[in-house]
């Protein structure tokens with residue numbers, strides 16, 4: 001059995017499977033405007049023509065979930081690529097140096113005990129499918145710390161909007177210093 005790809009490249013430009021519906025800079029510097037996005041996995045060749053930017057991220061082991069939460073997530077969540085989930089969202093996020101200076105224990109406290117990230121997220125399952133990519137593990141020069149990716153059905157757009165609004169109102173988001181909300185539809 002071959003290992004599934006862990007490394008993904010998000011290529012923005014004028015071609016790709018996903019058509020951009022909106023690009024909204026929530027915090028920090030914007031990204032150049034694109035009309036299309038394509039997601040490449042490890043080993044796929046990336047055509048350089050007509051690309052405006054690329055962002056790389058790698059899936060990794062979990063840092064915050066406890067055993068009970070993990071069990072609940074596995075029971076509730078659904079995978080990417082569901083035929084009805086034609087809406088996508090790519091939300092690249094960078095957190096402040098102050099976040100990275102905290103201990104793991106303190107970060108978990110902010111992430112879940114005060115912000116309830118998992119509890120909030122769980123309410124959106126299984127409607128919203130997700131994949132979290134880490135960037136810091138690749139190099140010190142990546143423009144974001146995380147590339148968050150979501151897929152859902154058009155009728156779940158309000159669920160997704162509520163989810164991001166709830167998360168952005170939490171203490172965890174006080175540590176976010178760059179965030180771009182890119183909404184997509186399969187073309």
Ligand code: HEM
Pocket residue numbers: 061062063064065073091093117118120121122124125128129130132146148163164167
């Ligand atoms: C669909 C519902 C969601 C669920 C169930 C969910 C769940 C989770 C879980 C379990 C983790 C921790 C992974 C670990 O243990 O390392 C996590 C991390 C993260 N999530 Fe979510 N999430 C959801 C939605 C979102 C949304 C909408 C965003 C962005 C707007 C987001 C941004 C992040 C980020 C940036 C991290 C990494 C935090 C860090 O390591 O500092 N999540 N999420």
